[in-house]
Amino acid sequence: MNKRKIIMDCDPGHDDAIAIILAAARQELEILGITTVSGNAEIEKTTMNALKICDLVSLTDVIVSKGASGPLVRVRETAPGIHGDTGLDGPELAEPSRSWSGEHGADTMIRLIKESEEPVTVLPTGPLTNVALALAKAPEIKDHIEEIVLMGGGTFGNWTPTAEFNIWADPEAAKKVFDSCIPTTVMGLDITHQAMASQEVIDQVNQIDNKVAKIVGELLEFFAETNKEMFDLDGGPVHDVLTVAYCVAPELFKMKEVNIVVETKGEFTAGTTLVDLHGVTGRERNAKFGLELDVEGFWNLMFESLKKY
Amino acid sequence: MNKRKIIMDCDPGHDDAIAIILAAARQELEILGITTVSGNAEIEKTTMNALKICDLVSLTDVIVSKGASGPLVRVRETAPGIHGDTGLDGPELAEPSRSWSGEHGADTMIRLIKESEEPVTVLPTGPLTNVALALAKAPEIKDHIEEIVLMGGGTFGNWTPTAEFNIWADPEAAKKVFDSCIPTTVMGLDITHQAMASQEVIDQVNQIDNKVAKIVGELLEFFAETNKEMFDLDGGPVHDVLTVAYCVAPELFKMKEVNIVVETKGEFTAGTTLVDLHGVTGRERNAKFGLELDVEGFWNLMFESLKKY
Amino acid sequence: MNKRKIIMDCDPGHDDAIAIILAAARQELEILGITTVSGNAEIEKTTMNALKICDLVSLTDVIVSKGASGPLVRVRETAPGIHGDTGLDGPELAEPSRSWSGEHGADTMIRLIKESEEPVTVLPTGPLTNVALALAKAPEIKDHIEEIVLMGGGTFGNWTPTAEFNIWADPEAAKKVFDSCIPTTVMGLDITHQAMASQEVIDQVNQIDNKVAKIVGELLEFFAETNKEMFDLDGGPVHDVLTVAYCVAPELFKMKEVNIVVETKGEFTAGTTLVDLHGVTGRERNAKFGLELDVEGFWNLMFESLKKY
Amino acid sequence: MNKRKIIMDCDPGHDDAIAIILAAARQELEILGITTVSGNAEIEKTTMNALKICDLVSLTDVIVSKGASGPLVRVRETAPGIHGDTGLDGPELAEPSRSWSGEHGADTMIRLIKESEEPVTVLPTGPLTNVALALAKAPEIKDHIEEIVLMGGGTFGNWTPTAEFNIWADPEAAKKVFDSCIPTTVMGLDITHQAMASQEVIDQVNQIDNKVAKIVGELLEFFAETNKEMFDLDGGPVHDVLTVAYCVAPELFKMKEVNIVVETKGEFTAGTTLVDLHGVTGRERNAKFGLELDVEGFWNLMFESLKKY
Ligand SMILES: [Ca+2]
Ligand SMILES: [Ca+2]
Ligand SMILES: [Ca+2]
Numbered sequence A, B, C, D: 001m002n003k004r005k006i007i008m009d010c011d012p013g014h015d016d017a018i019a020i021i022l023a024a025a026r027q028e029l030e031i032l033g034i035t036t037v038s039g040n041a042e043i044e045k046t047t048m049n050a051l052k053i054c055d056l057v058s059l060t061d062v063i064v065s066k067g068a069s070g071p072l073v074r075v076r077e078t079a080p081g082i083h084g085d086t087g088l089d090g091p092e093l094a095e096p097s098r099s100w101s102g103e104h105g106a107d108t109m110i111r112l113i114k115e116s117e118e119p120v121t122v123l124p125t126g127p128l129t130n131v132a133l134a135l136a137k138a139p140e141i142k143d144h145i146e147e148i149v150l151m152g153g154g155t156f157g158n159w160t161p162t163a164e165f166n167i168w169a170d171p172e173a174a175k176k177v178f179d180s181c182i183p184t185t186v187m188g189l190d191i192t193h194q195a196m197a198s199q200e201v202i203d204q205v206n207q208i209d210n211k212v213a214k215i216v217g218e219l220l221e222f223f224a225e226t227n228k229e230m231f232d233l234d235g236g237p238v239h240d241v242l243t244v245a246y247c248v249a250p251e252l253f254k255m256k257e258v259n260i261v262v263e264t265k266g267e268f269t270a271g272t273t274l275v276d277l278h279g280v281t282g283r284e285r286n287a288k289f290g291l292e293l294d295v296e297g298f299w300n301l302m303f304e305s306l307k308k309y
């Protein structure tokens, strides 16, 4: 079987962690490497969390490289209100068995893409700083990226009324990605809010009897609480997991080809994605945008994958 | 009975026209004056249309004053794709029986507010240029305005992916209004899209046997077609009519107090309203925002009012 | 003799006051009206100061109309550090013999321009709010304005590193004026800093034996002190006076036709004028810009004019 | 003698080339490495030019690393009107004897700074992309940079009315440098325009009888012509050379400590440096800014250095 080669560029983060867990369970994917970025928490924490999750799911021979410690140009902001102080509050996880690679995340991304015989899919689930740095240093990798499947943006916001956290945290990096002409697929809030880990979902996860599922249950419970508190949501939307699910089962997703640009200059709107659903701007299509999720299919994929552990 | 004193500041426009028709039918309201603005069409056309509608509903002793011929600072843009060349394409309307007042719309607004013994409610249903000019010339009127009930903005856009036409057409004017500290009530696209004049609605209007209802039916038919073509909507949302309906029957509206600011500086986002539904910005509440419409109640109000003609 | 018809739109202000004094002394000019604006001080103060100066130079039959109390869109800022609390600190001036007209400054400007048989020259020496309001209300006056000769902008700033006070105080209004296609002549800081009222100049003014000259001497002394303190200048540059001098004696001025645009959007640069001296932008010329003043000729004009009182 | 360790980050470019030539002649400096950036010409050309100049002055054991091929976020622009198609038109230079290092310029900068026992001075004379990338990847190098002495910005512009080319070409990178808290010294247009290579200067260079001086003479002649044509200057200002001269002979420079910020958001002003010479902004000082050059001393330093070849 020809596995799809992926690089996971993430800031774990509860949903990033579950995204790694899902990916590690899937035969359809080969994780070439994991690169971390500052976002939900500081870079030291997101890197530590990535290493811990790799141990949990036995990804110990996959390279983990620490990437950017802050956005390209702006001041760093994190999201402790959602992910807790460690960036992954909730479950108890053992200290990692190893350290990160010593190579910068952006360099690992460049190297893995260049070394791969087949085109590589990049799955950014944090701010897009590493991807932007990689494109800045080695623009020639564009031709060897099959697709960028990212979590970010949407037609509405969470961190501001119009901006989603990942794009808001580094708008210039996001602009660079959307302007890059690489095939880009976007899981924005419109579709990720459909993947709400309700109490019912958590209950089903908790019925799966293995250590990984137990941890996932604890992650979802913590995440549901903070999302309730901060955004008045009924459960935590497992945003980042959709990027992995899309690579495995695209048939669960109703997508639309649209133009997306990122605002970097506004007084109030920096980090806003303008998703041109109705073609009113006349700008060329440059992204596939997630409209509708087969919610039942998605959760079944999750449950089935967790049972493999 | 103590009638609520209103000034209608509009750019007719199909939905502006129906808003005037509804207001003229209601005993609860006293229309002090109508001021026109460039928006859906050029100022000469919107003024002509206002005069024609006044004739239609016998508002011949209400002053009609021509206002701003373009936005405060930016270049003028109109919306012929939605409202046709005249700004009110569809029905045949007789030439108006009189001319406009000769007083500038902003001056009429200032004068009527100052002359009124009771505080006045202003209903802007076009770009906010006249209101901004009135506030610029006579900031002291603020204390004599009971409420501004405007159509504009929303958590999504129509003219751009994030901006609604009225705000987009004059963002600086809108900013001035939202920063004014006058009690402001906002009918944005979120709620106006609930007031969709579907074929079923049009059929019911057409069953009302009087000249005014016949004209309204023709307006709605034209409007439904262009909204179908341009925005792929199932009927025309009678946006502006909600400002009048709210003054008459606020119980039909579920509102939320929020902070709203207007972006004037972005590369792509000028004219975007940031409606802080979840209080994530920490900015003070400065507006009531329409969330949910009692759709049946609203149309019944319309039908009942049209039957009075 | 055919006098040039002028309207002085000002925010006195020491240099505005001297500009009025110079204009009143000149046979070549007919002052149709004086309109005031918020700028150096609040509108009540600048209006009061204009009335006092009119009394001083017997301009008691020239209309004085109070205009805008703040900028078009932004928050009002004044300049007490330069002009003192009254906006005209220094000399003792009698209470004015009359009140302002009761007509808004922008309306007076519109009316006087429309009533004049000959085209009118407008001399704005404060923020451009009144001119912008007049253009917004009555764009048709453009064709009846011979020239706008304004003090504002330059290739460097005083209020910020790149912005001059008058433009900075209302960038949107300035943008409207520069985009208006009216022939515009600009006395920016580049040339007004050449008109420095040094101690030597003040001494010569003080040798002129009349009441008006005595007041001018006191104005210049106060102005020199605050300019020394705030900008480390050797004397006060009588910025606004150059607009009047240019109308009387254009041969004293070396001008260049250039393109000028006004920044309204920057994070740090709102109110900056971009004066394209070397044609690097490719944008069309829209203004005459003051490069070099015949300094001796200018002061001689001043001295000679003051001696007429 | 304790030599000052420097890294030259450049886009040769006539004045960059002469800066390298001056540095190579000086015993006071040790060139640790040369990194190239896209700017005056495309990255392939500026790298080729750096290699050629290294050959000319026998810097064959100094690493030359190719850096960024375009700005951090924006679209690349070059300056062929000033530097010709090759980026170094004028003299005939032999093909380089070697290729670039294979390490990215930003990585070379990081490595050399980390490897050096003493703090390193960085001399950027092109757009600041490489420095920004180095700071993004390895913020910890800040503490090991003694000083950044850069050519860029000023109180007026050349590429736009308010922006100088190097800053304008990558405003976001420049912002990152000025916000970095590294001691920064700025040779802006205010002082570099004092280092004008007039015909008299060129004549003196041409009287120095060696190959390097002959090439410098040819570079200056080409540069004078294009500067005459494009900016109407009397000779070419050898902007970049001042960064080297300052490291060797700071006594030739009158400097002022000021605050400098970079505009990244304006409609017309992106890339403008706001140099707060008079402290009007209240922002903290973050740079030394070049005010006045001992012109004779500067050229004598040049002549004397060229005679060493
Ligand atoms: Ca994430
Ligand atoms: Ca309307
Ligand atoms: Ca003034």
Ligand SMILES: [Ca+2]
Binding pocket: D010, D011, D012, D013, D015, D016, D039, D040, D125, D126, D240
């Ligand atoms: Ca250079």
